[in-house]
Amino acid sequence: MVKLDVNGRPEEVAAEEDMPLLWVLRDKLGLTGTKYGCGIAQCGACTVHVDGQARRSCVLPVGDVHGKKVLTIEGLAQKPEGGTVSSPVRLHAVQQAWLDENVPQCGYCQAGQIMSTVALLAANPAPTDDDIDAALSANLCRCGTYPRIRRAVHRAAAALKGEAP
Amino acid sequence: MNRRDFLVSSAAGALVVGCAFGPTGGPVWQHHRRTGEFKPSAWIRILPDSTIVIVIDRVEMGQGTTTSSAMMVCEELEVDPKVVKVEAASSSRAYDNPDPQLGIQITGGSTSTASSWKPLREAGAVAREMLRRGAADVWKVPLAQCVAREGAVHHGASGRSLRYGELVDAAARQDVPKVTLKKPGEWKVIGKSIDRLDAAPKVDGSGVYGIDMKLPGMRQAVVVRPPVRGAAIATLDVAAAKARRGVVDVFAIPEGIAVVAEGYWEARTAAELVKVTWHDGAGGAIDTAKLIASAEKLLDGKGDKAHAHGDAYAAVKRGTRVEARYRLPHLAHAPMEPMNATAQIRNGRCDVWAPTQAPGIAQFRVAEALGMDLQDVAIHTTMLGGGFGRRLYQDFCVEAARIAARVGPVKVTWSREDDQANDWYRPMAMSSCVGSVEGGQIVGWLHRLTCESVLAATGGDFVGPRLPNGAPRALRRMFADSPPRMFARDTILDPTSIEGTDPPYAIPNFRVEYLPLDTGVRVGSWRSVGNSHTGFVVESFFDELCVAAKLDPYEARRKLLAKAPRHLGVLELAAHKAGWGAPLPPGVGRGIAMVASFKSFCAQVIEASVEGNRVKVHRVVAAVDCGRVVNPGLVAAQVESSIIYGLSACLKQQITFAKGRVQETNFNSFRSLRMFETPVIETHIVPSTESPTGIGEPGLPPVAPALCNAIFAATGKRIRTLPIEQALGGPA
Ligand code: FES
Numbered sequence: 050m051v052k053l054d055v056n057g058r059p060e061e062v063a064a065e066e067d068m069p070l071l072w073v074l075r076d077k078l079g080l081t082g083t084k085y086g087c088g089i090a091q092c093g094a095c096t097v098h099v100d101g102q103a104r105r106s107c108v109l110p111v112g113d114v115h116g117k118k119v120l121t122i123e124g125l126a127q128k129p130e131g132g133t134v135s136s137p138v139r140l141h142a143v144q145q146a147w148l149d150e151n152v153p154q155c156g157y158c159q160a161g162q163i164m165s166t167v168a169l170l171a172a173n174p175a176p177t178d179d180d181i182d183a184a185l186s187a188n189l190c191r192c193g194t195y196p197r198i199r200r201a202v203h204r205a206a207a208a209l210k211g212e213a214p
Numbered sequence: 215m216n217r218r219d220f221l222v223s224s225a226a227g228a229l230v231v232g233c234a235f236g237p238t239g240g241p242v243w244q245h246h247r248r249t250g251e252f253k254p255s256a257w258i259r260i261l262p263d264s265t266i267v268i269v270i271d272r273v274e275m276g277q278g279t280t281t282s283s284a285m286m287v288c289e290e291l292e293v294d295p296k297v298v299k300v301e302a303a304s305s306s307r308a309y310d311n312p313d314p315q316l317g318i319q320i321t322g323g324s325t326s327t328a329s330s331w332k333p334l335r336e337a338g339a340v341a342r343e344m345l346r347r348g349a350a351d352v353w354k355v356p357l358a359q360c361v362a363r364e365g366a367v368h369h370g371a372s373g374r375s376l377r378y379g380e381l382v383d384a385a386a387r388q389d390v391p392k393v394t395l396k397k398p399g400e401w402k403v404i405g406k407s408i409d410r411l412d413a414a415p416k417v418d419g420s421g422v423y424g425i426d427m428k429l430p431g432m433r434q435a436v437v438v439r440p441p442v443r444g445a446a447i448a449t450l451d452v453a454a455a456k457a458r459r460g461v462v463d464v465f466a467i468p469e470g471i472a473v474v475a476e477g478y479w480e481a482r483t484a485a486e487l488v489k490v491t492w493h494d495g496a497g498g499a500i501d502t503a504k505l506i507a508s509a510e511k512l513l514d515g516k517g518d519k520a521h522a523h524g525d526a527y528a529a530v531k532r533g534t535r536v537e538a539r540y541r542l543p544h545l546a547h548a549p550m551e552p553m554n555a556t557a558q559i560r561n562g563r564c565d566v567w568a569p570t571q572a573p574g575i576a577q578f579r580v581a582e583a584l585g586m587d588l589q590d591v592a593i594h595t596t597m598l599g600g601g602f603g604r605r606l607y608q609d610f611c612v613e614a615a616r617i618a619a620r621v622g623p624v625k626v627t628w629s630r631e632d633d634q635a636n637d638w639y640r641p642m643a644m645s646s647c648v649g650s651v652e653g654g655q656i657v658g659w660l661h662r663l664t665c666e667s668v669l670a671a672t673g674g675d676f677v678g679p680r681l682p683n684g685a686p687r688a689l690r691r692m693f694a695d696s697p698p699r700m701f702a703r704d705t706i707l708d709p710t711s712i713e714g715t716d717p718p719y720a721i722p723n724f725r726v727e728y729l730p731l732d733t734g735v736r737v738g739s740w741r742s743v744g745n746s747h748t749g750f751v752v753e754s755f756f757d758e759l760c761v762a763a764k765l766d767p768y769e770a771r772r773k774l775l776a777k778a779p780r781h782l783g784v785l786e787l788a789a790h791k792a793g794w795g796a797p798l799p800p801g802v803g804r805g806i807a808m809v810a811s812f813k814s815f816c817a818q819v820i821e822a823s824v825e826g827n828r829v830k831v832h833r834v835v836a837a838v839d840c841g842r843v844v845n846p847g848l849v850a851a852q853v854e855s856s857i858i859y860g861l862s863a864c865l866k867q868q869i870t871f872a873k874g875r876v877q878e879t880n881f882n883s884f885r886s887l888r889m890f891e892t893p894v895i896e897t898h899i900v901p902s903t904e905s906p907t908g909i910g911e912p913g914l915p916p917v918a919p920a921l922c923n924a925i926f927a928a929t930g931k932r933i934r935t936l937p938i939e940q941a942l943g944g945p946a
């Protein structure tokens with residue numbers, strides 16, 4: 050049994066310790082927003098946060114995540130405070146920026162791109178283009194949405210800054 | 215007839231029952247009686263609660279067809295595209311691509327907007343007119359006083375309005391009318407950069423791609439594939455694999471050895487326990503170095519005439535002779551989502567859920583593999599994680615159906631390695647060009663080209679499904695098998711091999727010859743198909759001729775395009791926006807190229823510099839003419855996408871074989887452009903009133919030649935072999 054916290058919910062999964070977190074999320078917990086692209090830490094489609102750090106879940110044995118906090122794309126949007134089950138979620142500023150810049154094409158890489166961006170902005174609220182290159186070059190997009198991702202990162206950074214007290 | 219299967223046209227011909235309310239015996243009325251919906255055609259359903267569903271028959275693989283298709287319908291239907299629901303179509307003859315070259319349900323060839331332009335607007339108009347007529351009947355007022363606007367019909371004089379949902383009954387009673395389409399001046403939606411309609415599920419993780427499919431009781435499978443395509447099992451021991459926890463069954467299928475388990479990880483790790491040896495067979499002899507050597511030799515001989523005017527053989531003996539040989543490698547498509555399919559067989563019926571570009575072909579191939587009739591196979595298109603041509607080929611659907619036949623509902627997921635090693639590759643292409651220049655003019659050009667035939671490999675896919683649904687299976691198979699044979703024997707010259715070899719430039723003596731190449735490598739359509747290699751050769755060699763004739767490559771093209779206004783339009787726009795001729799920083803070169811493909815036109819100016827074996831692409835300025843533009847934002851996105859896809863290919867990518875084994879097995883050896891390498895890209899659109907043409911692919915062919923021309927301008931080094939980084943001595 051591996052115990053972990055996924056998107057704020059405690060989970061106990063019967064999984065072999067060396068099973069990658071990616072397949073635990075997708076097959077055992079039904080969280081299919083995190084994608085498989087390469088299985089060898091080359092594409093970033095499987096990016097999730099573990100204790101706030103962006104990690105490649107395809108090469109992360111679930112045993113190493115025991116007792117840790119995992120955040121996936123499904124956990125990014127917030128229920129408004131005091132909201133009910135059916136109240137619409139509020140998208141994270143990064144997700145909203147993705148919509149505003151019409152970033153996704155096929156969309157398959159975008160969960161990973163968004164999770165990498167959220168981690169980047171948490172560490173560096175005003176990234177330069179070079180910072181974006183450094184943080185996001187590990188995430189492949191075969192549809193070639195990079196120019197729009199870059200714009201969306203800047204837009205999200207501005208939005209988050211505006212919302213800060 | 216399947217209930218989706220009727221079209222506007224058949225509805226129009228439906229028998230009219232003598233009744234005050236139109237054809238209440240017709241299919242539109244019958245559908246309404248059964249479901250309460252108003253469904254005037256295969257593309258539109260209006261529910262009593264005013265939900266408007268638009269069925270998208272061209273597959274969305276990121277190119278934006280969901281949004282542009284909905285826009286075309288909504289323009290005439292008089293609704294805001296933001297309020298409609300979009301739904302992917304299942305396999306049905308009603309959605310056959312009306313493009314005469316395709317003619318089955320398929321998305322490819324950059325045809326979506328072009329082939330839907332009229333039918334989708336007409337479908338919107340028919341629905342609107344039936345709703346207006348319905349309202350006129352309800353209110354008993356003249357039709358001319360009923361105005362459709364924002365999802366409702368309004369009667370100005372009385373101030374009354376009925377939402378479309380309130381009119382489903384009255385509208386379904388109407389005859390299907392003849393309609394006139396709105397004039398461009400009346401458009402409210404077409405031509406606007408509205409936001410994509412398919413984006414929300416792609417940013418919150420809720421979108422269901424093929425790989426995310428789930429059925430009750432579903433198992434998951436992987437396939438252990440032979441290291442060489444076509445290899446046969448020599449010895450097989452599945453005991454250890456079967457003994458692994460969570461494994462359900464392990465058995466041989468034509469594609470390899472199926473490993474079925476409770477989950478993907480169990481299946482994948484059990485696959486490593488399968489002990490198998492193989493007889494490589496003929497495929498084991500495939501070796502890229504040898505293929506290159508034999509293709510080189512082919513080019514020494516004469517080929518079949520593909521294009522000719524004047525006397526190129528005589529002309530190349532005059533003036534200054536220029537000779538060059540070009541080579542482009544095999545390429546994988548590598549869409550982000552690996553191949554996968556989910557299948558279930560129940561009560562003599564097979565259902566397949568898959569990210570496919572061609573449900574029509576999938577239906578045909580699955581039916582053939584299982585010995586079922588076409589109408590007993592249904593293909594449900596899921597979201598697609600990219601396509602680029604790979605998902606035209608339905609091997610992933612067929613094998614899932616086979617495995618489901620034995621184990622029940624199952625999802626089969628390919629690894630990235632499976633995908634890289636079992637693609638339908640872009641053909642390897644080699645060209646020999648000889649040209650001559652005299653007195654500052656290009657006087658002759660002789661081009662010999664060899665590459666594998668895509669249609670010899672895949673042509674059957676496109677004709678098999680064309681026979682009507684009830685056709686005997688043997689006949690269908692015969693029908694499907696004949697064109698590949700004709701292309702393979704070179705009885706017919708494969709048009710996709712030579713497309714793009716006949717440039718619009720007025721060159722007095724010109725000849726193209728094609729030499730068939732049979733390598734045993736399985737090839738297929740790769741984004742922009744033949745143009746992806748011929749564009750490189752033609753636009754690179756034209757540049758070489760300009761250098762020899764001491765001509766400016768932009769001005770020289772311009773002069774020879776006097777009779778080709780649309781080519782000229784994009785060329786001039788790209789050069790103007792890029793500042794052709796303006797000084798550049800030291801070390802940076804500028805290159806230009808122009809290729810027309812899929813009835814669209816695209817010119818690009820690229821600025822690049824070289825350091826060691828690294829190429830830095832600074833800026834790409836693209837100009838396109840794709841006729842009327844439904845959504846300029848989507849056009850720009852497709853041009854950016856094509857440029858980045860094309861840069862990945864020409865800078866970094868190749869598929870090579872050693873003893874029949876693909877050497878580039880994952881993203882570490884089959885490399886793609888990343889964020890830090892991505893240049894500034896500008897897209898400019900030439901305004902046009904022509905009918906829309908393709909845009910998913912035409913942005914790609916000019917990339918490689920414009921870049922290599924820029925590298926030549928920067929360094930004096932001419933790159934004739936792709937990928938560029940390897941040609942410059944970088945990593946293989
Ligand atoms: S799937 Fe994990 S990095 Fe590619």
Ligand code: FES
Pocket residue numbers: 153154155156157158159189190191192193194276550599600
């Ligand atoms: S949007 Fe398709 S791979 Fe990134």
